Amino acid sequence: xxxxxxxxxxxxxxxxxxxRCESCGRHYFPPRSFCPDCRRGGKIVEYRxxxxxxxxxxxxxxxxxxQFENTTPYxxxxxxxxxxxxxxxxxxxxxxxxxxxxxxxxxxRRIMADGESGVIHYGTKFVPVKSEK
Amino acid sequence: xxxxxxxxxxxxxxxxxxDEIARVWGANSDEIRGGLGVYEKSVPDLDEDTATIAVxxxxxxMARRSxxxxxxxxxxxxxxSHPYAVKPTACTVGEAIRxxxxxxxxxxxxxxxxxxxAIQTCMGLVKSGMxxxxxxxxxxxxxxxxxxxxxxxxxxxxxxxxxxxxxxIAEIHHTCSFTTDTPDFWRREGQNYPRxxxxxxxxxxxxxxxxxxxxxxxxxxxxxxxxxDYAVFHQPNAKFPRRVAQVLGFSAEQxxxxxxxxRLGNTYSGSSMIGLAATLDQAAPGDRIxxxxxxxxAGSDAFDIxxxxxxxxxxxxxxxxxxxxxxxxxxxxxxxYAQYARHKxxxxxxx
Amino acid sequence: MRDVAIIGIGxxxxxxxxxxxxxxxxxxAGSLALKDAELSGEHIDAMxxxxxxxxxxxxxxxxxxxxxxYAGLSTRHIPSTRVxxxxxxxxxxxxxxxxxxxxxxxxxVVAAGVEKMTDVGTGVSVDTLAGAADRExxxxxxxxxxxLYAMIATDYMHRYPLTREQLGxxxxxxxxxxxxxxxxxxxxxITLETVLSSALVADPLRLFxxxxxxxxAAAVILAPLDRAREFTDTPVRVLATAQASDTIALHxxxxxxxxxxxxxxxxxxxxxxxxxxxxxxFLEVHDCFTIAEICAIxxxxxxxxxxxxxxxxxxVTALNGDxxxxxxxxxxxxxxxxxxxxxKQVCEVVQQLRGEAGAxxxxxxxxxxxxVGGTGATVVVHILGVT
Numbered sequence: 001x002x003x004x005x006x007x008x009x010x011x012x013x014x015x016x017x018x019x020r021c022e023s024c025g026r027h028y029f030p031p032r033s034f035c036p037d038c039r040r041g042g043k044i045v046e047y048r049x050x051x052x053x054x055x056x057x058x059x060x061x062x063x064x065x066x067q068f069e070n071t072t073p074y075x076x077x078x079x080x081x082x083x084x085x086x087x088x089x090x091x092x093x094x095x096x097x098x099x100x101x102x103x104x105x106x107x108x109r110r111i112m113a114d115g116e117s118g119v120i121h122y123g124t125k126f127v128p129v130k131s132e133k
Numbered sequence: 134x135x136x137x138x139x140x141x142x143x144x145x146x147x148x149x150x151x152d153e154i155a156r157v158w159g160a161n162s163d164e165i166r167g168g169l170g171v172y173e174k175s176v177p178d179l180d181e182d183t184a185t186i187a188v189x190x191x192x193x194x195m196a197r198r199s200x201x202x203x204x205x206x207x208x209x210x211x212x213x214s215h216p217y218a219v220k221p222t223a224c225t226v227g228e229a230i231r232x233x234x235x236x237x238x239x240x241x242x243x244x245x246x247x248x249x250x251a252i253q254t255c256m257g258l259v260k261s262g263m264x265x266x267x268x269x270x271x272x273x274x275x276x277x278x279x280x281x282x283x284x285x286x287x288x289x290x291x292x293x294x295x296x297x298x299x300x301x302i303a304e305i306h307h308t309c310s311f312t313t314d315t316p317d318f319w320r321r322e323g324q325n326y327p328r329x330x331x332x333x334x335x336x337x338x339x340x341x342x343x344x345x346x347x348x349x350x351x352x353x354x355x356x357x358x359x360x361x362d363y364a365v366f367h368q369p370n371a372k373f374p375r376r377v378a379q380v381l382g383f384s385a386e387q388x389x390x391x392x393x394x395x396r397l398g399n400t401y402s403g404s405s406m407i408g409l410a411a412t413l414d415q416a417a418p419g420d421r422i423x424x425x426x427x428x429x430x431a432g433s434d435a436f437d438i439x440x441x442x443x444x445x446x447x448x449x450x451x452x453x454x455x456x457x458x459x460x461x462x463x464x465x466x467x468x469x470y471a472q473y474a475r476h477k478x479x480x481x482x483x484x
Numbered sequence: 485m486r487d488v489a490i491i492g493i494g495x496x497x498x499x500x501x502x503x504x505x506x507x508x509x510x511x512x513a514g515s516l517a518l519k520d521a522e523l524s525g526e527h528i529d530a531m532x533x534x535x536x537x538x539x540x541x542x543x544x545x546x547x548x549x550x551x552x553x554y555a556g557l558s559t560r561h562i563p564s565t566r567v568x569x570x571x572x573x574x575x576x577x578x579x580x581x582x583x584x585x586x587x588x589x590x591x592x593v594v595a596a597g598v599e600k601m602t603d604v605g606t607g608v609s610v611d612t613l614a615g616a617a618d619r620e621x622x623x624x625x626x627x628x629x630x631x632l633y634a635m636i637a638t639d640y641m642h643r644y645p646l647t648r649e650q651l652g653x654x655x656x657x658x659x660x661x662x663x664x665x666x667x668x669x670x671x672x673x674i675t676l677e678t679v680l681s682s683a684l685v686a687d688p689l690r691l692f693x694x695x696x697x698x699x700x701a702a703a704v705i706l707a708p709l710d711r712a713r714e715f716t717d718t719p720v721r722v723l724a725t726a727q728a729s730d731t732i733a734l735h736x737x738x739x740x741x742x743x744x745x746x747x748x749x750x751x752x753x754x755x756x757x758x759x760x761x762x763x764x765x766f767l768e769v770h771d772c773f774t775i776a777e778i779c780a781i782x783x784x785x786x787x788x789x790x791x792x793x794x795x796x797x798x799x800v801t802a803l804n805g806d807x808x809x810x811x812x813x814x815x816x817x818x819x820x821x822x823x824x825x826x827x828k829q830v831c832e833v834v835q836q837l838r839g840e841a842g843a844x845x846x847x848x849x850x851x852x853x854x855x856v857g858g859t860g861a862t863v864v865v866h867i868l869g870v871t
Binding site: 001009056059062063065066071074076077078086089095111123 | 607608610611614621623624625626627628631634636637638642683684687690734736740775845
Binding site for chain 1: 179216231
C-alpha cells in the first residue's frame, strides 16, 4: 500500500472514525458523507467508535499473502461494532478463544510493514473482552 | 503546582522464564535467577512494538480521566527501540490519542531514563505556561544479545504520564538530575544489540548516578528517606534497586510496591515509570513517593512526588477504567525460547 | 431483441502450463472454437474477452487489442473488448457477447476467457486474487480470499446443519467428475479422508476445499439463432442471461451465508427464460471453495438454505443424480483460470446438450451456468437449452 493511500485513512485505521446521521441515528464505518436512508434530509456528523462489539464470524488464516506471511496463524473475523456497522479485522487471541458471539474491544497494533526499510502500517485489531483481568 | 494528571501502563501478555533462557545457553538457572532476582520477563506479541505499547499506555491514561485530547500541547516518547530511527513515535501516539495537530512532539533517547526526561520536559512546558497538558511516555521492546547477561532481563512494556497543573492526582514538588558522560552501556547506530562494560555498569554507572541525584534531591527538599512512604528506583534487576535503597537509607518496605522487575524484567525506558505506576496504583492521598531513574550514558532523574486527594476523587480520576500494573502481570502466556526468538525478530527471515 | 445461439466452442486443457504463454492459450482456445464452428477469422464481427488480472499476472493490459491481434485479426479491425468482474469475468464476457448479438449490433461474436496465473509466484497469485475482495477494508487487514470464504463457512455451519464431511463430499464428487473430463487439471479421484486430512488453509477450509491456481483459456462463438444452422447442426440456444451486483466487502452483506446477487441473478434468469426451476436438468456453479457450491445450489433456489449438504451426501448432485452439479469437475477439479472459468462453464453445458460429454454425459435439455466474482459482489447466470 502506498504511503499516501495508507495515510489518507489514518483516522479510520487508528481511531475508528466514522460518521453518524443525526436525523435517523444510523452509524457508518467507514464514514459516509451522505445517509442512504435520509438522503438530503440527513445530518451527518463525525463519530468515533469506542471499538466495542462482538464476533459475527471468524477463521484462522494459515496461508497468508506476502506481507502477513510471518504472522500466521492469525484469527480473522467479521466484527459487529455495538452501534451496528461491521468490519473485517484480526482478533489477537488463541483460535480456541474466539467463537461466534465473543465480545471484543479494540487495540492498537502493527498491521504490516512495507519490508525492512518501508513504512510501518499501524491500525486497529481486537481482543476478546473475557480475557481481561 | 505541576504534577501527574493521569497515568497508564501497558505490558504485553507473553513471558519467557529466566530458566528457559538459561536452558538454551547451558547456564545455571538457579545462579542466574538468584543473582538477578528476576524470574521471568515480558515479551511483545508479533504485532507489537514500542509505538503500539506507547499508544496503549497513553490510551489507558486517557481512559482514567476526562481530558480533551486537543488540550494536550506536547507528546514526548522516550525509548531505546523506537520503530524508526527517523520518524518520531510521538507523532503516531499523538495521532492515536487525537492530540494532533496542535501540539509539539519529539522522541527521546537516554537509555532507560528517556521517559523520565520526557516528564521533566513536560513539567517545564507546563510550569512556564507554554502548554496545558503534556504526555510523557517511556516505552521499550528491549533487546539483549543472545547469550548475553542482558538477555535474561531485557523486557517489553511502557508507561504514560499526563503532566499538568490543574488538580493533579500527585504533585511533583521538585525534580533534579545528575548527568555525566559515562560509557557504561551503549548501542551504536545500526547495531542490533547493545553492549556494556560488565561490572563497570555498577558503581561508576548505576550507583553513582542514582545516589548523586537522590542525595541532591533530599538536600534540596531538606528531607530524609524516612519522610517518604515509598521509593522507586530504576530496576535493571532486583538487586541494584534494593542495594541502592539500603545505601541511601530507604527500607525494603518502602521499595516493595514499586519493585516490578522480578515478574516483568527490565522494560528499559518503562522501568522506573512502571514502578511508579505500581506504587500509585495502591497509594493514598498524602503519600510521598521518592523516584530516581537511571539511564546509561549516563544520568539519573530524581522526583519528589506527593499524592493528592484527587487520586481518590472518582468524579475526576477513575483508576478502574484502565488495568493496574498488577492486573497486567496476571495470566501471562509463556513462550519457549524458539517462540521468543520469533517474537523478538532474532530469526533471520528471507527478505 | 433477437434470439442468440452458440455455434462453436473450444477449450484448452487446464493446469500448470509452463510451456504456454498467455497469448498461446488464447490462440489455442480460439482456434478450437473456430474449427468447431467451421468458421474462419474473417467471419468474426466482434470479441469479448474475460480476464481478471493480466496486469498483475503478466504485467500486460489492453487485453482486448492484444487478443484480436494475436488471433490474427488485426487487419480486420474488429471491436475487441476486455471484460473484468474478478472471477466472473468470463461469464460477464459471455453476457456482453449475448447482448451484442441480441441487440442486433453484431452477428458473429466471440466470447472468450483467458488467465495465465503461473508466471508469478504463489505469494503474488494469492495477493492478486485478494483484489477480487475489498483491498482497503478486507485485504489490508490480512484477509485472504480463502479466509473470506472460510468466514462464510463458519457462519453457515453455525446456523445450518452442514457437517464437515458433507462439505468434503462436494470436493470428492467434483474430482470424480473431473476424472472423466479430458481438459481437467486434476484427473484423479480423491477420497473423503484425503479432503479431511489435507492441510488447513483458513479454518475450516482445507487444501482440498479450495480450487487451484490454473492456466487456461476457453472460447465460444455466438450467432443469431436464425442463422445458427448455417454453421452447425447442433446450435445451443441462450434462453436467458442475467447479472446482479452486491457489496464488495463480505462484512457489508445483508446475510453472510446467502449471496443475494445469486438469488437476484437467478430470479432474473428464470423470469427471462420463462421457466420454472424444475425444468433445469443440470448446473455448472461457481465452486471456488466447497462452501460456495453449497450456497450456490441453495441461493439459486434448488433447495432451502441448509439442505444442500444433505443433497450432496445423498447423491442428488452427482453425475447420476436427479440434479447433476458441476459435471465438468467444477472449479475444484477442472481448475480455475479465473477469467476463463465462466466461458468453460458454457462450453461444458453446450457439450452436455450436444451429447458430446463422453464419460460424464448426463440427460438433459436445459442447463444453467452460475459464475461469481469475489465473495459474491458480481454474479452472472445463464440458461442454455437445445433448440
